[in-house]
Amino acid sequence: MSLDLNGPAAGGLPAAAPGTADVAASRGEPLVRARGLRLRYGAKTALDDVGFEIPKGRVVGLLGHNGAGKTSLMKAMVGLAAHEGELTVLGCAPRRERVRLLESLCYIPDVAVLPRWARVEQLITLMAGLHPRFSAERARSLLRRTSVGLRDKVGTLSKGMVVQVHLALVAAVDARLMVLDEPTLGLDVLSRKAFYEMLIDEWCDGERSVLISTHQVEEVEALLSDVLMLSEGRVVLDIPLADIDERFVALGHDPQAADAVAAAHPLLRYRQQGGPVALFDGAPPPEVERLGQRVRPSLVDLFVALTRRPELDRRG
Ligand SMILES: Nc1ncnc2c1ncn2[C@@H]1O[C@H](COP(=O)(O)OP(=O)(O)OP(=O)(O)O)[C@@H](O)[C@H]1O
Numbered sequence: 001m002s003l004d005l006n007g008p009a010a011g012g013l014p015a016a017a018p019g020t021a022d023v024a025a026s027r028g029e030p031l032v033r034a035r036g037l038r039l040r041y042g043a044k045t046a047l048d049d050v051g052f053e054i055p056k057g058r059v060v061g062l063l064g065h066n067g068a069g070k071t072s073l074m075k076a077m078v079g080l081a082a083h084e085g086e087l088t089v090l091g092c093a094p095r096r097e098r099v100r101l102l103e104s105l106c107y108i109p110d111v112a113v114l115p116r117w118a119r120v121e122q123l124i125t126l127m128a129g130l131h132p133r134f135s136a137e138r139a140r141s142l143l144r145r146t147s148v149g150l151r152d153k154v155g156t157l158s159k160g161m162v163v164q165v166h167l168a169l170v171a172a173v174d175a176r177l178m179v180l181d182e183p184t185l186g187l188d189v190l191s192r193k194a195f196y197e198m199l200i201d202e203w204c205d206g207e208r209s210v211l212i213s214t215h216q217v218e219e220v221e222a223l224l225s226d227v228l229m230l231s232e233g234r235v236v237l238d239i240p241l242a243d244i245d246e247r248f249v250a251l252g253h254d255p256q257a258a259d260a261v262a263a264a265h266p267l268l269r270y271r272q273q274g275g276p277v278a279l280f281d282g283a284p285p286p287e288v289e290r291l292g293q294r295v296r297p298s299l300v301d302l303f304v305a306l307t308r309r310p311e312l313d314r315r316g
Helices: 020-026 069-078 119-128 138-141 159-171 189-202 217-223 241-247 257-262 299-309 311-314
Strands: 030-039 044-054 059-063 083-087 103-109 177-181 209-215 224-230 232-241 248-253 268-272 273-283 292-295
Touching: 020 138, 020 177, 020 217, 020 248, 030 069, 030 103, 030 241, 044 224, 044 232, 044 311, 059 069, 059 217, 069 292, 069 299, 103 159, 119 138, 119 299, 138 159, 138 209, 189 217, 189 241, 189 273, 217 299, 232 241, 241 299, 248 311, 257 273
Parallel strands: 059 209, 059 224, 103 177, 177 209
Antiparallel strands: 030 044, 030 083, 224 232, 248 273, 248 292, 268 273
16 A cells, blocks of 8 residues: 555545445456556566466465566556556456555555654544545554554654554455555565564455565465566466476486486476476476476476576576
């Protein structure tokens, strides 16, 4: 959320009749659908032919290297960036129906700020005035999980505490989709853990979905249901985590087998617990598979394999 983004009234526009998202969800439609999505900044193409769906009840990790297009995608989804191609979020065209969309969508941008002069209680009052689906009671209850007091001024809080306040404010909106752009940037490991715990315990209910971008791939692996990976503005992986083992084969093998394994063109070769591992998209030929033993590929390994940039390869 940014305060102005989540308050339909904040833009000076009347609140539209609620229920767009509910109607879409009741029809069993995905909460987000993109097809052939393209986003350009002048001559720069930030998103190119992007397609994916987010059904209800998912926690989707949006992963990609710096400049891969994550923020651009999120901006398009919340109606902040013009795009070509098809994009439907909670049954709305984000750019045209932004006011209606923001009734059922929470967004924390990567540059989220809360006013330093405000006390937490004042922010709650402000949100209650701005957003028809905000529950002040719920915000206070969420904040009781934290060490933040209602009389505390934002300017006196640590970075981690400000992020907790932000999450409590957005999670108190009765929304269907939360879009979080690197929400834990700059937080220490304990604050990150507290943030994710509050998100999963207090917001995810099996119906709502979250799209969360982060560079902390290892850390979020356990909480994601799906991963959407971008590289150079294109989707390179869109898969439920549960299906990774089925699709990708990581083969731990003897160093003597390295040449034979390499000849089968793995996506990536790396070391795990001291031994060489080769990662394949799909099963390698049986004679190669016999040279090693399957090990579980981690999301980090997949990330490296699928988003390696040529200029990095040359240096490596
Ligand atoms: N306002 C803009 N004007 C021109 N180019 C832009 C603008 N915003 C982003 N870009 C470019 O679009 C591409 C995608 O940027 P984007 O911010 O979406 O990436 P990202 O994956 O969020 O990166 P990061 O992880 O570093 O935040 C980059 O090449 C970036 O330089």
